[in-house]
Amino acid sequence: MSRPGRELPSLLLSHTARRRQRLTAALGTGFLLTVTSLSALAVFFIFYFIARDAWPFFRLEGAREFFTSMRWYPSAGSAEFGARAILVGSGLVTLGAIVVAVPLGVTAAVCLSDVLPFSVRQVVKPVIEILAAIPSVAYGFFALVVLAPLLQQSGGPILGLMVWIIGAPLAALAILVVVDLATDKLSDRSRSRVRVLAFGVLSAVAVAALAVAGKAASGLVISSGTNALNVSLILGIMALPTVVSVSEDALQAVGRDLREGSYALGATRAETLLRTVIPAASSGILAAVILGVMRAVGETMVVWMASGNAAQIPHPWYNLLEPVRTLTATIAGDMGEADHVTGSARYHVLFAMALCLLVFSFACNTSSEWIIRRARKKAGG
Amino acid sequence: MCAEASLPAIRLMVEMQNPAVEGCEKRSEPALPSHVETRDFSVFYRTNQAVKRVSLQMSAGRVTAIIGPSGCGKSTLLRAINRMNDLVPGCHTEGELLFGGQDLYSPDVDVVTLRRRVGMVFQKPNPFPKSIFDNVAYGPRLHGGVSRGGLAETVERSLVDAALWYEVKDRLHENALGLSGGQQQRLCIARALAVQPEILLMDEPTSALDPRATSRIEDLIAELKGHYTIIIVTHNMQQAARVSDYTAFMYEGNLVEFGATTQVFSTPRQKQTEDYITGRFG
Amino acid sequence: MRLQTRKILDRAFTGSGVLAIILMTAALLILLTPMFVRGSGAIFFTATVEHRRIMLEKFDRGDRDAVERDIRSARAAREPVYRAIAEFERQLAAGDAAPRRLYATPLKDVKKALSVLFGPEPGRPRPMLMRDQYGQARWDRAQVKLARVLCREEWDYSNPAKAGVLVLKPRAADFAGTPVAEIFPYLQQNADRMLLPRRTVYWQFLTDVSFDSHFFGGIWPEILGTLYLTLGAMMLAIPMGLIAAIYLTEYATESRLLDLLRTCISTLAGVPSIVFGLFGLAFFINTLNVSPSKSVLAGSMTLALMILPTVIRASEEALRAVPRTYKEAALSLGAGRWHAVWTIMLPAALPGILTGIVISMGRAAGETAPIIFTAAVSVGKPLAVWETLTQPTPALSWNIFNLATEHEAVDEVRHVQYGLVLVLVSLVLVLNLVAILLRARIAKRMRV
Numbered sequence A: 001m002s003r004p005g006r007e008l009p010s011l012l013l014s015h016t017a018r019r020r021q022r023l024t025a026a027l028g029t030g031f032l033l034t035v036t037s038l039s040a041l042a043v044f045f046i047f048y049f050i051a052r053d054a055w056p057f058f059r060l061e062g063a064r065e066f067f068t069s070m071r072w073y074p075s076a077g078s079a080e081f082g083a084r085a086i087l088v089g090s091g092l093v094t095l096g097a098i099v100v101a102v103p104l105g106v107t108a109a110v111c112l113s114d115v116l117p118f119s120v121r122q123v124v125k126p127v128i129e130i131l132a133a134i135p136s137v138a139y140g141f142f143a144l145v146v147l148a149p150l151l152q153q154s155g156g157p158i159l160g161l162m163v164w165i166i167g168a169p170l171a172a173l174a175i176l177v178v179v180d181l182a183t184d185k186l187s188d189r190s191r192s193r194v195r196v197l198a199f200g201v202l203s204a205v206a207v208a209a210l211a212v213a214g215k216a217a218s219g220l221v222i223s224s225g226t227n228a229l230n231v232s233l234i235l236g237i238m239a240l241p242t243v244v245s246v247s248e249d250a251l252q253a254v255g256r257d258l259r260e261g262s263y264a265l266g267a268t269r270a271e272t273l274l275r276t277v278i279p280a281a282s283s284g285i286l287a288a289v290i291l292g293v294m295r296a297v298g299e300t301m302v303v304w305m306a307s308g309n310a311a312q313i314p315h316p317w318y319n320l321l322e323p324v325r326t327l328t329a330t331i332a333g334d335m336g337e338a339d340h341v342t343g344s345a346r347y348h349v350l351f352a353m354a355l356c357l358l359v360f361s362f363a364c365n366t367s368s369e370w371i372i373r374r375a376r377k378k379a380g381g
Numbered sequence B: 001m002c003a004e005a006s007l008p009a010i011r012l013m014v015e016m017q018n019p020a021v022e023g024c025e026k027r028s029e030p031a032l033p034s035h036v037e038t039r040d041f042s043v044f045y046r047t048n049q050a051v052k053r054v055s056l057q058m059s060a061g062r063v064t065a066i067i068g069p070s071g072c073g074k075s076t077l078l079r080a081i082n083r084m085n086d087l088v089p090g091c092h093t094e095g096e097l098l099f100g101g102q103d104l105y106s107p108d109v110d111v112v113t114l115r116r117r118v119g120m121v122f123q124k125p126n127p128f129p130k131s132i133f134d135n136v137a138y139g140p141r142l143h144g145g146v147s148r149g150g151l152a153e154t155v156e157r158s159l160v161d162a163a164l165w166y167e168v169k170d171r172l173h174e175n176a177l178g179l180s181g182g183q184q185q186r187l188c189i190a191r192a193l194a195v196q197p198e199i200l201l202m203d204e205p206t207s208a209l210d211p212r213a214t215s216r217i218e219d220l221i222a223e224l225k226g227h228y229t230i231i232i233v234t235h236n237m238q239q240a241a242r243v244s245d246y247t248a249f250m251y252e253g254n255l256v257e258f259g260a261t262t263q264v265f266s267t268p269r270q271k272q273t274e275d276y277i278t279g280r281f282g
Numbered sequence C: 001m002r003l004q005t006r007k008i009l010d011r012a013f014t015g016s017g018v019l020a021i022i023l024m025t026a027a028l029l030i031l032l033t034p035m036f037v038r039g040s041g042a043i044f045f046t047a048t049v050e051h052r053r054i055m056l057e058k059f060d061r062g063d064r065d066a067v068e069r070d071i072r073s074a075r076a077a078r079e080p081v082y083r084a085i086a087e088f089e090r091q092l093a094a095g096d097a098a099p100r101r102l103y104a105t106p107l108k109d110v111k112k113a114l115s116v117l118f119g120p121e122p123g124r125p126r127p128m129l130m131r132d133q134y135g136q137a138r139w140d141r142a143q144v145k146l147a148r149v150l151c152r153e154e155w156d157y158s159n160p161a162k163a164g165v166l167v168l169k170p171r172a173a174d175f176a177g178t179p180v181a182e183i184f185p186y187l188q189q190n191a192d193r194m195l196l197p198r199r200t201v202y203w204q205f206l207t208d209v210s211f212d213s214h215f216f217g218g219i220w221p222e223i224l225g226t227l228y229l230t231l232g233a234m235m236l237a238i239p240m241g242l243i244a245a246i247y248l249t250e251y252a253t254e255s256r257l258l259d260l261l262r263t264c265i266s267t268l269a270g271v272p273s274i275v276f277g278l279f280g281l282a283f284f285i286n287t288l289n290v291s292p293s294k295s296v297l298a299g300s301m302t303l304a305l306m307i308l309p310t311v312i313r314a315s316e317e318a319l320r321a322v323p324r325t326y327k328e329a330a331l332s333l334g335a336g337r338w339h340a341v342w343t344i345m346l347p348a349a350l351p352g353i354l355t356g357i358v359i360s361m362g363r364a365a366g367e368t369a370p371i372i373f374t375a376a377v378s379v380g381k382p383l384a385v386w387e388t389l390t391q392p393t394p395a396l397s398w399n400i401f402n403l404a405t406e407h408e409a410v411d412e413v414r415h416v417q418y419g420l421v422l423v424l425v426s427l428v429l430v431l432n433l434v435a436i437l438l439r440a441r442i443a444k445r446m447r448v
């Protein structure tokens, strides 16, 4: 094991070598930091440039009309820029999307994290990933070309069917629980008779109610398939992957101990999840909802293609069957014309809308992160 | 010529005009020139003092074992010797740590050269996810100046020294992660040997291995002794007794006892040491 | 509550979870099925002789003799129709003014419907627009147009309570007793002899340029445009994203600055895509003047900015997943920090980084909003590489929108729309599949 002789490198660096080494290290780290800050600076740039072009609008037209008036006539002789209907439109489709995405998404997340075996989960995960990956314009195309004609032709009957499909199981469960709770205190002998009676009466009531509601729904005439309902459905599906994956993370973070503690007390899986796990994960689920909202508000192509683009507030406001117009669609749709008149209020109002979007998504992002971080700290400490 | 004459450490001494060189000629001299020496050396993680004013001398060409209960600062002390602690934010030192007479923590020490001269083997085998050959060649390539033929030769010699050559010579270009744990650890030793260090730091090198692989590593240490200064951290008393020439016992950051292994294990001077060795606590 | 009830509730709960997942999967299938079924119709369809004529005349494709024979036989089959009309016109010209006035409009309509179906009448001067030069190239469209020849559409407003109802009136009735009346049954019975439908695989749909705003031809400019935009975006985003990730994981020490950087990057991830589009317009084009107006370059920059956070996050995660001991081992051998990252950390993190890159690539390829104001035009020729610096381009995503909503004849180009959707969705799906496979490989390696 003898080694050929070799010069031992000196441990010490000469003064210049040390200076050079320090310099290269500093330069290298500086370069990395610069590039990293560039990507971070982009956010400030975005805020600055959007605000810079939004500012002239508020100076020219003031903010009051923008937020309170419903009259959106940007190209008229005496242009009016009341964006309230558009803000409400954005809000409405987002609300609709959340109504679709949150129950479905949270249930799916619970199922994924606590019910399904590992092998099934491996199959379902890619489904969620693909749902998230499909380009928004493809969703929009589907909404416009497949869903809109379908809604227009047979929207009423479909809605009627939906009432039955969703209503019947819910009603059955509700009746079961109500009857059970009501008859809990009764003596054993009278109980079974009262139960049968209550079941009969309540079921009859429920069926009647469902029939009335279903009839009313199938009688609805949908004058245009490109409406808020269409967009809400599609946006809901698009927000689903976000809601599912973020809530699933939150549910997984709850940990085994809590679950096992609950099972040990004799709770069923449903009770464990509903009473223990979901409350413990509630802040994470809230963050998931916020991120879903963010996705729905920021989505452009679907609403542009399939919302009908009518700058009006539906009557009544929750009537999803009427066309609406959103901020994103307005920006996308009007820029083509406003582009030629750079400097006009018409051009700048779109930046004002973009600023609203930006501020909103910033608020959503920050709050969801704050919620997640707080939850993590609580879990850690 | 005595065996130590081939030791790079000795040439280092010559280079540094250290009068201790003469001591080498008389092999009977019990105290070999100290290769690494700490003087009132402390290491802090922010405010937590993990190593407390430790002074000891580790002899060239000998095996020094560091033992002590978990969390007593063994790894910290070991990692201070090749300045791996520099990576830990908030870690700083006090006192002196001399390597061939040179304070390692003086500002003009080149960490890269230092680590090249002080090799390290980790607790868990950690070969790179590359081929066996590339693993061993990583260091020589890094430091340059070797031809392709020279590289192959260095790799072979390092593998032979690490007692792994005959097991892997036909599969040099297979992924190193396909080796068994014991083989992986010997590969890591070969990888460290390939840069021709003078000191080999080993932090519980066998704690992740089964007894057979452990005994191979121990045999290897015995073979490497004399050519390298080896400092080994271990939780295994028998191992320390078997492989080391000197033993240091640490407790809560303090150096409790340091001396020849035979002495420390047979007639410990401190009560704490005795308790620990006989398994009464720890 | 009774145990029985609690058990039923538990089952119902589990059932609703499973149902939610089934619904989600069903939604995916319902979405993808029309895209794939009708999208493949852009390539596999029953083509008429007109399609073969276009192929021959515009691309010099197909067996010239066979196609010309087909054209001749189709002409011969159509001949009686034109003859009957000419005959009737002659009669009218020779007769009174009253029937002439009566039949003028219906006859003009029939001739127009016929020229839509078959192309211009032989012997007429060649029209300007290509869509007028040829008849229906696709058999499915031809059947729609044939129905238009046979019947005219009329709106019935007789019931004031309801909206107008569309009714079809056979034209044969309009021409009863004239020679023209006979052409309708003839057309109905001999449609396939006049158009010679044949199953065709028009795979050049993917590589042909389009003619006459997508009435004919393929979608190559769109595909190429999307490739340019995506690759351009990746070329900008990958180095920046990697460098940022390396800095954040390997170099940065925990500090206020680092927190700020992270917040910025996550905010960037949350910016709505349309805002990126506006920013691209206001910054890259109007302020930096990277190009005089829309261009692939400006679009790529905007897209790059949009996917940057995804790339950074994925790379960061992949780098963090590499065992620390690798880095320590490299450093202990005397490697510098940069060298350790370059030779050990990056290769070990590569599959994870690639996964992130591939997924963000799919996102860049599919996004529309950021390129509306920065890069996309509806019609354009395929660009050469150097032209991407200054020229705008058509792109799959933008043209799906454009053809489905802004095109002058949305229904006529439905198959092109579906074809574009199919290509875009397949591209994104393939990229995601790659990502899934890569991830599976990482998982396997982790287990070893």
Ligand SMILES: Nc1ncnc2c1ncn2[C@@H]1O[C@H](COP(=O)(O)OP(=O)(O)OP(=O)(O)O)[C@@H](O)[C@H]1O
Residues within 6 Å of the ligand: B045, B048, B050, B068, B069, B070, B071, B072, B073, B074, B075, B076, B077, B088
């Ligand atoms: N990176 C670090 N940051 C902060 N404190 C640390 C760090 N590494 C170790 N310590 C602390 O320093 C002390 C000594 O740790 P060290 O790892 O040296 O112990 P050890 O003797 O090697 O233990 P073991 O036998 O378990 O490996 C411990 O109290 C530990 O908590």
Ligand SMILES: [Mg+2]
Residues within 6 Å of the ligand: B074, B075, B076, B203
């Ligand atoms: Mg240790």
